[in-house]
Amino acid sequence: LGSPKQNLKILLVDDFEMVRMMLRNTLIDLGFSDIHEAEDGRAALTMIKTAEINGTPFKMVFCDWSMPEMTGIEVLEYMRSQPKFKTVPFVMVTAEAEQDCVVRAIRAGANEYLIKPISAESLQKKITKILGKETAKAA
Amino acid sequence: MGEKRLSIELGERLAKEIDCGVHATFGNMFGLKPSMQPFQVQKECSVQGDISGILSLMQEKSEGTFIVSFPKETIFKVLEKMYRKPFSSIDQSVKSGVGELTNIIYGVMKANLNKDGFSFKMAVPNVVVGENHTIITINSGSTMVVPFTTDLGNFSVLITFHQIAYQQAA
Numbered sequence: 101l102g103s104p105k106q107n108l109k110i111l112l113v114d115d116f117e118m119v120r121m122m123l124r125n126t127l128i129d130l131g132f133s134d135i136h137e138a139e140d141g142r143a144a145l146t147m148i149k150t151a152e153i154n155g156t157p158f159k160m161v162f163c164d165w166s167m168p169e170m171t172g173i174e175v176l177e178y179m180r181s182q183p184k185f186k187t188v189p190f191v192m193v194t195a196e197a198e199q200d201c202v203v204r205a206i207r208a209g210a211n212e213y214l215i216k217p218i219s220a221e222s223l224q225k226k227i228t229k230i231l232g233k234e235t236a237k238a239a
Numbered sequence: 240m241g242e243k244r245l246s247i248e249l250g251e252r253l254a255k256e257i258d259c260g261v262h263a264t265f266g267n268m269f270g271l272k273p274s275m276q277p278f279q280v281q282k283e284c285s286v287q288g289d290i291s292g293i294l295s296l297m298q299e300k301s302e303g304t305f306i307v308s309f310p311k312e313t314i315f316k317v318l319e320k321m322y323r324k325p326f327s328s329i330d331q332s333v334k335s336g337v338g339e340l341t342n343i344i345y346g347v348m349k350a351n352l353n354k355d356g357f358s359f360k361m362a363v364p365n366v367v368v369g370e371n372h373t374i375i376t377i378n379s380g381s382t383m384v385v386p387f388t389t390d391l392g393n394f395s396v397l398i399t400f401h402q403i404a405y406q407q408a409a
Contacts, residue, residue, distance in 0.1 A: 116335050116336075116338065116339035117331075117332055117335050117336070117341075118318070118321055118322075118332070118335060118336040118339050118340075119339055121321055121322055122268055122321055123324070125321070141345070165362070166363075169309075195342055195343050195345075195346030195347075196350075196361065197346065197350035198344065198350065199352060215346075215348070215350075216342075216343045216346060217263050217264040217266075217267040217268045217343050218267060218268070219266075219267040222267075
């Protein structure tokens with residue numbers, strides 16, 4: 101059995117490899133190890149559904165907003181429409197800092213909103229906040 | 240939010256927002272502190288680099304081009320910090336990295352300007368590759384060139400606004 105961090109299965113979704121790499125490196129530095137990647141929204145949903153069927157669901161999703169094939173907001177809306185994925189913590193990651201984008205993502209069901217360029221500190225804060233809420237819910 | 244603004248001069252204010260975007264991006268992502276050098280406003284948009292990210296600047300009554308241009312030696316060293324492996328050629332990772340860096344720097348600059356009444360739109364970057372290539376924009380006005388130095392090498396950010404006769408259509 102690993103630590104809670106090692107057991108937290110995380111999906112990183114971004115069409116830019118550099119951003120996935122940055123998130124992965126930072127999460128590894130923070131102690132997470134079960135990290136998976138998808139290049140676009142459609143591939144992400146396939147991975148999310150497959151993991152659920154296999155009994156090893158994702159416990160947290162970091163997803164870019166602007167992507168080809170399927171945007172982050174479309175991934176989020178689909179997940180929130182499905183009982184199985186309704187409560188999976190979802191962090192929208194985007195270069196869009198405008199207030200109306202933040203509001204739209206939160207209304208669609210995002211737990212947190214992370215604005216690029218991401219720092220290790222901001223990423224850690226968001227994860228701590230989400231995990232704190234999840235622990236409180238479970239208690 | 241301040242009053243609605245339709246255009247911005249190529250000058251100190253814009254250079255400050257570019258500097259802000261570059262600092263946030265390179266600081267947060269790579270732990271670098273780029274140093275902005277004195278900017279120049281030139282009559283022609285002409286940049287020389289090995290790889291450049293380019294996107295369209297669009298807002299009410301002004302259109303332009305935003306370019307971030309790197310010598311290959313600089314971008315290789317910058318991306319090595321992220322990928323934790325050396326680069327020796329401009330591969331897909333480098334192209335993708337320059338596109339996303341351009342996008343993120345522009346995102347920070349856009350957010351700051353839009354808080355102040357501007358309305359710059361989202362834009363998708365393109366990447367141009369070619370050793371010591373030159374980019375020339377058509378129908379452009381003057382171009383502001385903002386050079387940066389870092390411990391890992393130099394690069395430049397350029398902005399040009401196109402000369403469009405909006406007043407005739409009003």
